[in-house]
Amino acid sequence: MVLDKLSDSLTGVIKKITRAPFIDEKLVKEVVRDIQRSLLVSDVNVRLVMDLSKRIEERALQQKAIAGLTKKEHVIKVVYEELISLLGEKQDYHLPTKTRVMLIGIQGSGKTTTSVKLAKFFSKKGLRPFIIAADTYRPAAYDQLLQLAEKANVKVYGEPEGKDPVKIVESGLEKAAHADAVILDTAGRHKSEEELFREMKELAQRFRPDEKLLVIDSNLGQSAGKQAAAFHKAIGLTGVVLTKLDGSAKGGGALSAVAETGTKIRFVGLGEGIDDLEIFDPERFVSRILGLGDLRGLMERAQEHVDEEKVRDILKGDLTLDALRDQIKAIRNMGPLGNILKMIPGFSMMSMPEGATEMTEEKMDRFLYIIDSMSRKERADPKILNAHRINRIARGSGTSREEVKELLNYHRTMKKALKGFKKGRFKGPLAKMMRGMR
Ligand SMILES: Nc1nc2c(ncn2[C@@H]2O[C@H](COP(=O)(O)OP(=O)(O)OP(=O)(O)O)[C@@H](O)[C@H]2O)c(=O)[nH]1
Ligand SMILES: [Mg+2]
Incomplete structure (x- = not known):
């Protein structure tokens, strides 16, 4: 499950509410303290946690329940809504018939895996995907991609000995003429950060992506926000993919930190398998970690x-x-x-x-x-x-x-x-x- 620990403790909070004989100030305060503890443990920023818990307390105690809801349901609703607002708005992912997606991110963040997951995602939607392998830094990057892509039955263009990513993109685009969704996997390492940014800008110029998605490892916790902000400033992102949310103790921190920068979380990676990718939908997500299901x-x-x-x-x-x-x-x-x-x-x-x-x-x-x-x-x-x-x-x-x-x-x-x-x-x-x- 996603964010197991956070989910366990927040589900415990909901249980506490449903089991309480009645709702009073003491219970609400206790619940708020439990929520604070759960979020802090999963690395959510202290200030965010404090703001959030203050709002939950105020609304739970002062706001009147809307017609038809019991007091308990009202408190659950407040917790649910406030957690959603912590993770930002839902981003609809429109699927144009022709689309180009460029994946960017530092080494090991999960770009190559995500490119295949995305290709699979597109083909499930009836689009023909195609991946261009433009990482000329990682040893055997092309082979790694090829192996994964075979599992998903996705076509790939790459040059095992290639040294010029821009040329690879050009040739790749020619080969991808019949594809509906072209995904560009890029390098994650470079001589320096500036060099990496420069290469990404060059590739973007040539590739002309509809989406520039930054791939970030959730294990970074709150630093994920800083990374998103830096890349966004340098390259201009259209969204973020947070990977390795499965089993990441710092998932809560990564999610909230990225949401706070205003960069949109588009997808989340929930495992190493090629099907372990989901469109990020804060409502569904929060329901799940609260044990409320969907x-x-x-x-x-x-x-x-x-x-x-x-x-x-x-x-x-x-x-x-x-x-x-x-x-x-x-x-x-x-x-x-x-x-x-x-x-x-x-x-x-x-x-x-x-x-x-x-x-x-x-x-x-x-x-x-x-x-x-x-x-x-x-x-x-x-x-x-x-x-x-x-x-x-x-x-x-x-x-x-x-x-x-x-x-x-x-x-x-x-x-x-x-x-x-x-x-x-x-x-x-x-x-x-x-x-x-x-
Ligand atoms: N558990 C888990 N592992 C993941 C996820 N996404 C990627 N990984 C693993 O993370 C490792 C790195 O993934 P890659 O896709 O190779 O990362 P990359 O960004 O392409 O790395 P470079 O090519 O070196 O820049 C691999 O072992 C993946 O299996 C995920 O959502 N969950
Ligand atoms: Mg890679």
Whole structure:
């Protein structure tokens, strides 16, 4: 996982909020202190941390919760929003049909790896990528790129013995005439920093990139900000790729420091593999490190799939097997159940009936077959099922007696859990959504 330690401690903070019997000044202060500690440990700048925690405290205590949110949800929302603002705005990455991306950065930052990851990213979007290998300093740079690119099935131009990167770019562009996205991998070492800047400017003049992305190692922590600022001033960047965010203890520092310089974080590298690249989206990112899962994604998908009226019916009346089937179907459309539950604030921390979160898609399908094999009367009132009918249903649905019983058990457990919800432990739109999931 990304930023494991930070994530663990911030998830702990959210747990503290959801578990507290009530929200008062003492709790908010405690929560703020916990957040400060978590961020400082992951190397976020002290001043940023202080500003942020002051805002969280003020808003949590003074701002009124918006209609429909409980006090707890309000505090979680404040923490979530303030962390997002620490990481800057989301940068949309538009994919033009023809694009040229130049990767810049000091040695070992991850340029070559990122060039292949990006190529893969483009080809997943249906564009034909092409990489030009213009690093004439690193020994065997071309071979390294070639090996990686083969894994991704991407074409590369390079000159193993070449000494003139500008000429390589020129020849490479000729070979790349049919490509939609041309990526330029450059050198990371040089006689001096000035020389490196000079070479990059020259290459940019010749290559005419749409994007000049600086590749930075997250392990630099707060110094990542300084590096971004220096390169931006010298070369004029369009964005930054932060690599090695997986397992970097200083990831929080790198992210916030770069965001603070105003240079946009475009992508994050999350591993050595060619698929370990993500568009950087602060909202999704913060949800994840808070253990809230993908909150916004869930909101969108929940709206698509959960029929409001059915939810209301369930809440009004009993959870019939018909209703359960609709719910399983809705969940089935959204993806693995555990993931969905993780997306709901507070939910992952709540005690769930044993096994309820572990239902696989296969199991959901089998449950659906079973329900479909029952008569309408049985679905409305499963208590009328006897051993004989259970056998028939098992045979009719291609499952076993045990599975039919398992479903009936599951149904009873869910019904009971739902009653708990209805008693009003959770209120507001999020709670409504949670109920919708049941
Ligand atoms: N864990 C992890 N390792 C990465 C990531 N990106 C790159 N690396 C590793 O970092 C090392 C350096 O990566 P390169 O892509 O060769 O870096 P470079 O910037 O091209 O380096 P030079 O060519 O020497 O300038 C390699 O071992 C990569 O596997 C990442 O996101 N996560
Ligand atoms: Mg390289």
